[in-house]
Amino acid sequence: MRIGVMVCHCGNNIAATVDCEAVAAAAREFPDVVYATDHMYACSDPGQKTIEQTIRDLKLDGVVVASCSPRMHEMTFRRAVERAGLNRYMFEMANIREHVAWISLDRKRNTQKATDLVRMAVEKLRVDRPLTPKSFDVQKRVLIVGGGVAGIQAALDCADGGLDVLLVERKASIGGIMSKLDKTFPTIDCSVCVLGPKMVDAGQNPRITLHTCSEVEEVSGYVGNFEVKIRKRTTYVDWTKCTGCGACQEKCPSRKVPDAFNENISLTTAINIPFPQAIPKRATINAAHCIRLTKGKCGACAKICPTGAIDYEMQDEIITEKVGAIIAATGITLFDHTRLGEYGAGRYPDVVTSLAYERMLSASGPTAGHIKRPSDGREPKTVVFISCVGSRDRSVDRPYCSGFCCMYTAKQAILTRDHIPDSKAFVFYMDIRANGKGYEEFVRRAQEEYAVEYVRGRVAHIYPTAGPDGGQLMVRGADTLLGAQVEVAADLVVLAVGAESSTGAPELAEKLHISYDHYGFFMESHPKLRPVETNTVGIFLAGACQGPKDIPASVAQASAAAGKVLALLSKDKLESDPQIALVQAIRCIGCGKCERTCPFGAIRMRELRDGSKRAEVVETVCQGCGICSVTCPVRAIQLQHFTDSQLLAEVNALCRTWDETTES
Amino acid sequence: MAADQAKDARQAELRASVISELPNVDFVLGYAKGFDPLHATPITVRSEKDAARLIFDATCVQNLTTGLYGLKGKRIGLVVKGCDSRSVVQLLQEKLVERSELVIFGMPCDGVLDLAKIRVRTDITQVRGAEVTGEEVRLLLPDGPKVLPRRDVLADKCLRCRYPNPIVSDHLIGQELTPQGAEDTYADLDGFEKLSPQERFDFWKRQMSRCIRCYACRNACPLCVCKHVCLADSRDPHWLSAEATLQEKWLFQVMHALHLAGRCTECGECQRSCPMGIPILLLKRKMNRELKELFNYEAGVDPEAVPPLHTFLMEEDKIKDRGQLW
Amino acid sequence: MQDMGRDYRIIGFLCNWCSYGGADAAGVARFSQPTDLRIIRVPCSGRVDPMFVAKALLSGADGVLVSGCHPRDCHYTEGNLYARRRLEMLRRFLPVLGVDEGRFEYIWVSASEGSRWRDMVTKFTDKIHQLGPMPRMTEPARTLCALDGMLGQSLAQPDMTQPGQPVLPDWSKPAPPLTPRADAMLSMSDIAGIAPETKGDGNGR
């Protein structure tokens, strides 16, 4: 083998504390090294030209560059050696800047260490083998899981970019939490007025296929070629026939069904369309409450339906689709405040969640926008808002901040004062988190213009009390600024419940082979530099499923994820990284241990004609972690470019170097 | 003598069971009398005539499950002691053998002899006869009998045996026994670990330098199912060179212990087979002790158990977050 | 602390995504660190074969440090969680070989934790300096080894059923002089090498 070594000065960055000429001179003595030099800037144009020229002139088979971190310039140099006709994996880098020159001023030791690292790189290179990536076709379609504002935005952007989109939503309509909101901070514009048109677009765009009442059942395959099984839950209504006229809903005799869309503060019918702006605007039967489905009688809806869409025999359906990329946008659910005894554990009807309150405020809500106490329908005159319910609370294992509650609480307090001008609004808070454009000003307006009273402190206890106009709730807490106990007699208490990962998020993450944190929020690939990617190539994140987020941030991330998908699927073919595991079939004994530990399901057991088994790596699925290599007792499965022999070469090189230095 | 009668009855029962199964198996692996009174020898039984040679007593030290993996595809009958059955369980757990291909003759066992222990007490080449009773081992030597307390010459594993009755079997031969050993106290390890690191290092240096790299230890191990492609012999990956240096020999023992982590049932075959008398079981016992402590795991007792190194917990209860400790 | 006038022999196995980046970050921040450590880059701490560590230590490395992403942050989701179990086992196993437990450590450092990396390297290096160099792997004299073998040290266990009867082998002393193992595969030349004047404990001491 003929190896060339270049030791980079990096201007003075390395040369100041490492004797680069001495390192190059030492390298000349290493086995197979036919050429070693030092250079002012290896990565510069002349530096790269020198590398290329030397490869051609001296017919080198491999190159070592000792310079900065491979995380910095490995690709630069790989491309350079490739231009000169070498395989890009016949290149090794010794990190003598970040790991040597910059951490010590001891020139003698630095020089020795740099020499050792070059020797290590040379020894590794001597056992490196050329590797070639394989290319494969991609499906120009994207699956989006979750049809909240993030999912909708991502779907529209992807469709705009020319991709076919499958939007899978668990509920009957897309829209997510935002479709339930009345107004949004900090502009107090109507939520459905901004979201509605987007929902309609998503419903009408010929590139977007909506699958509502649906969930992802199974995901297999790999970037460019995922295969997804989608379970379409039965609605008992044939949606190809249903026109959304709502006649069934009027006739349905089962009228005591808690209305989930209205956060169960009102009732609806067993067959219903969740809300007037629903997309798709189709009826579904709630099987648990349908008299026909539970008792066998009735059938009123089937009789009235003008298109004959009702089908009581309808079954779940599972469809299989192929997509090239996946965006998870499953959003959040809300903390269950009934876990907290101090707020009445759900016993007091006049203690409501913030989202239920949004429904009360909404003109299209059950009270047509009039705020009424659930207990007696009276208009409340004193409303107390309690923030951080199930946020920043270690005792319920929710130490994180949900981010948007401070803001929507301010919004709801403003709206309360708007709706009932002679009302009083109190907010119990811990800190006010208002770090967004116009947010701090918004909270100030609540305090100054709308005279909302902010009390800094935690509420210890809520208990019923007989007020002048009947049942009131006494809210007792500490005002930590005044250092005193306060008590407020409230007509209505609104709990700013925190965000939790959406129900079933961990299960979905496992199907997708992506990671999730302790709370079930999906993990991004890098918190700063790869915020919308996951560690599984081809799967991206949008919206609050990655962590609590308000609408602007959710939408921004959705567009970012769509941009990533469009960039990825703009190519007709993708290349697979050749640094993946490979099984030496003659050594594999088919014990299947590797298969069990591979986190990506990249290993399959193949049966030979004699009935024995061998492991086999699905090249496009393997991510190159090397967990399998260590699991295999015979080490028959080896991660290319990081094989046992290659890493041992490095270990041996270091140990040998030391032996020589000790002896001399 | 009563003990003798019981032994004979058990042997007869074994022979009868084996004969009854002969039509269903390719052959049965069992023990027969060996070349001297202290040795039994493994035999393959294919006929009633062979079956008449079957014995079972304190000389039946070998673990007949070694090599079972290589017989995959055949239907095998197998005579196992309690400890050997753990190897079977482990092989089953790793799906290396098929339960349906095995017919197991389980022998409750009250201990086998450790020849190494007899050897240091007498010249075993001179033994002309041997008789094992409940309390003693009576050796017939040219200059008269020599009586050794039985506990002194039983294999170590038998002294701490908690599974005298086979965990899996199709035919249980004779009476089940009550386990005599309590929880393993690892007193030997404790004793060894009282030495300073330097002394331990020197101990192994001495021991390992005697290793002749015969790999008898590996070849005897029932769980080294990959011996035909063993990492120790491989050129790529190239872990061990052919040089007989101390390092290579030592590293092999580390390799064996690591490959057996969570799998070794402490059958002791490796150490028993070592012609150089190197106490390599100690390494595996160390591994097992730590596994027990960390993961409350013991190999070869539950065919459905998940091997602790092939799984993890997001929050490990016994592993402290390292970097915080210093 | 011993200063050998040269670096100690410390090998680091760092995962590419977190710890290698953390070490880079420490460099970029110009955090001054001991020079002894030589870093080998691996894709994931799950790729670190405990045998690499054993091999390095038996080949004369004075210390080995493995560093990966924090649990839950593994680039490959689960690599460090497997690694944690494997490496913890190894850490607990090494002492029985006579390798001081302080010579091997595994830690988690993320790509942004440059200063944590500096602290870890400094502490680990200090510890290795305190422990001094790893004992050398020179072959003990052949005759003494042969003696050990002939004596066939017994590993008798104490009687578990009858406490208070420990028949523990004394590991540091040679076994009492006994008849040579007639059936042991000792070559005659080894045995012939035992000079009657051989005193000491068979340990060369």
Ligand SMILES: Cc1cc2nc3c(=O)[nH]c(=O)nc-3n(C[C@H](O)[C@H](O)[C@H](O)COP(=O)(O)OP(=O)(O)OC[C@H]3O[C@@H](n4cnc5c(N)ncnc54)[C@H](O)[C@@H]3O)c2cc1C
């Ligand atoms: C009371 C309240 C008031 C708020 N007010 C404001 C405000 O004024 N301004 C503001 O900016 N933000 C506000 N927010 C925050 C806002 O609701 C979120 O930022 C936004 O909804 C996040 O959008 P998303 O699409 O990520 O998630 P979501 O809106 O939660 O949508 C997720 C969708 O995915 C679906 N889904 C979940 N899991 C699955 C699955 N496994 N399969 C299929 N589908 C699934 C869900 O059914 C849902 O439709 C408020 C939040 C609350 C609770």
Ligand code: SF4
């Ligand atoms: S390297 Fe091995 S364990 Fe990792 S993804 Fe590839 S096949 Fe799976």
Ligand code: SF4
């Ligand atoms: S662990 Fe090794 S021997 Fe077992 S199936 Fe996988 S590659 Fe083959």
Ligand code: SF4
């Ligand atoms: S059986 Fe003994 S001598 Fe042979 S390789 Fe194993 S330890 Fe070495």
Ligand code: SF4
């Ligand atoms: S390593 Fe030794 S004791 Fe353990 S299973 Fe193998 S032969 Fe038996």
Ligand code: SF4
């Ligand atoms: S030592 Fe390891 S590789 Fe060799 S046979 Fe045993 S388990 Fe297999």
